[in-house]
Amino acid sequence: MLRLVIVGASLAGLRAAQAARAAGHEGEIVMIGREPHLPYTRPPLSKELLQGTQEIEDSALQVGELDVQWRLGTAASGLDRAGRHVLLADGSEVRYDRLIVATGCRARSWDGPGSELGGVHTLRDLEDAVALRAALASAQHLLIVGAGFIGCEVAASARALGVDVTLVDIASHPLLPFGPQLGERWARMHRDHGVDLRVGVGLAGLGGAQRVEHAELTDGSTVVVDAVLLALGSVLNTDWLAGSGLELNPAVVCDSTLTTTSDPDILAAGDVAAVPVPLAGGAALRIEHWTSAAEHGQLAGRNALLDPAERVSHTTPPYFWSDQYGVKIQALGLPALAERIELLEQSPEDDRFIAACVAGENMVGIVGVNAARRLPWYRRQLTHPRPLAEVKLQLTDEATTLGAPLAAA
Numbered sequence: 336m337l338r339l340v341i342v343g344a345s346l347a348g349l350r351a352a353q354a355a356r357a358a359g360h361e362g363e364i365v366m367i368g369r370e371p372h373l374p375y376t377r378p379p380l381s382k383e384l385l386q387g388t389q390e391i392e393d394s395a396l397q398v399g400e401l402d403v404q405w406r407l408g409t410a411a412s413g414l415d416r417a418g419r420h421v422l423l424a425d426g427s428e429v430r431y432d433r434l435i436v437a438t439g440c441r442a443r444s445w446d447g448p449g450s451e452l453g454g455v456h457t458l459r460d461l462e463d464a465v466a467l468r469a470a471l472a473s474a475q476h477l478l479i480v481g482a483g484f485i486g487c488e489v490a491a492s493a494r495a496l497g498v499d500v501t502l503v504d505i506a507s508h509p510l511l512p513f514g515p516q517l518g519e520r521w522a523r524m525h526r527d528h529g530v531d532l533r534v535g536v537g538l539a540g541l542g543g544a545q546r547v548e549h550a551e552l553t554d555g556s557t558v559v560v561d562a563v564l565l566a567l568g569s570v571l572n573t574d575w576l577a578g579s580g581l582e583l584n585p586a587v588v589c590d591s592t593l594t595t596t597s598d599p600d601i602l603a604a605g606d607v608a609a610v611p612v613p614l615a616g617g618a619a620l621r622i623e624h625w626t627s628a629a630e631h632g633q634l635a636g637r638n639a640l641l642d643p644a645e646r647v648s649h650t651t652p653p654y655f656w657s658d659q660y661g662v663k664i665q666a667l668g669l670p671a672l673a674e675r676i677e678l679l680e681q682s683p684e685d686d687r688f689i690a691a692c693v694a695g696e697n698m699v700g701i702v703g704v705n706a707a708r709r710l711p712w713y714r715r716q717l718t719h720p721r722p723l724a725e726v727k728l729q730l731t732d733e734a735t736t737l738g739a740p741l742a743a744a
């Protein structure tokens with residue numbers, strides 16, 4: 336009976352354990368997690384939990400009667416592949432037959448002047464969200480550094496709470512992977528909601544007595560603040576794999592079955608894994624999206640029980656959503672690869688649309704705004720790069736739900 340060990344007790348890790356049990360695995364499963372909590376879901380941390388429309392317990396993922404040994408509050412500190420065991424920070428060892436790496440990533444830190452002051456936050460874990468929520472209850476002016484998804488979502492949440500927000504990014508527009516055309520739209524959305532958005536500007540330093548009181552920006556301007564969120568992206572939790580010989584790129588490099596390229600007994604899943612994506616011509620990419628982490632986890636849990644030759648590939652295109660100011664933004668595929676954006680469907684009021692992300696002749700991604708019902712159709716088109724003209728021909732035969740003429744084919 337195989338002993339399955341999963342390192343990282345969050346979304347991908349939990350789904351792996353559940354899938355292994357659902358597939359009939361009767362051997363031991365050990366879940367090792369650095370955080371003291373049972374698995375919880377992160378998307379509400381920048382949205383509902385921050386706005387106070389959900390409580391901490393609402394973020395819990397359903398664990399049910401799952402038969403696993405939990406080793407929570409204990410980080411893995413090393414991997415001994417020859418001895419087939421995981422080393423833990425408390426000095427103990429956990430032997431495995433099959434191992435799933437699901438350690439995700441953490442918020443990127445910043446160690447510039449004033450980074451040690453009170454009132455300076457990052458956001459990845461539950462405790463971060465609880466601390467930021469407490470800060471927003473009394474804050475007058477929040478500075479957010481980084482207009483990626485987390486920065487933009489927190490801007491929307493803070494505005495909903497009536498907090499003044501300055502949002503800065505060194506890039507020329509928010510949500511960089513969606514390109515400049517859509518970037519202008521996102522910029523307008525934030526400004527329309529009262530955010531002081533400054534693009535092409537970074538953080539030079541923070542100042543204050545013990546708590547942050549002001550921020551110096553790279554354009555020489557000063558902003559008076561009482562809270563700061565550093566939303567600078569993420570760093571992989573792969574430190575514990577140093578010296579293990581697993582191929583890192585810097586994510587854990589896997590084949591399409593989520594098996595690491597270095598060791599058939601070790602698989603990886605979720606934010607930490609680089610997996611070949613058919614839409615990218617099979618390049619191994621890291622996708623930091625909730626749905627990919629859940630899908631990876633499920634597949635890794637099943638595949639870990641099989642011989643390598645029997646393992647199944649992950650093929651579904653990446654999917655991502657974000658909620659800001661009541662607007663649902665959804666993306667399929669790889670918008671970051673796009674050379675241009677082409678509007679495909681649009682409501683007469685322009686509050687709902689679907690845009691194709693195009694590289695060369697091919698559609699490599701879709702961005703939808705308030706168009707959730709149209710997404711499943713596009714998802715089916717996006718398993719591989721397809722000529723946009725072909726997709727548009729098919730579209731003209733379809734009754735669309737957005738109620739407006741299609742862009743000219």
Ligand SMILES: Cc1cc2nc3c(=O)[nH]c(=O)nc-3n(C[C@H](O)[C@H](O)[C@H](O)COP(=O)(O)OP(=O)(O)OC[C@H]3O[C@@H](n4cnc5c(N)ncnc54)[C@H](O)[C@@H]3O)c2cc1C
Nearest residue numbers: 343345346347369377378410411438439605606624625628
């Ligand atoms: C604030 C926020 C909002 C988000 N909103 C959205 C959204 O709206 N839509 C969307 O698609 N995606 C969203 N995401 C992304 C999504 O939550 C992630 O893609 C998902 O959590 C990845 O799951 P994972 O299990 O791979 O990694 P993680 O959730 O990062 O879990 C990894 C776990 O491993 C643990 N760990 C790390 N190192 C070790 C170690 N050495 N030993 C043991 N345990 C370790 C970590 O503590 C963590 O619990 C959001 C993320 C954040 C942070």
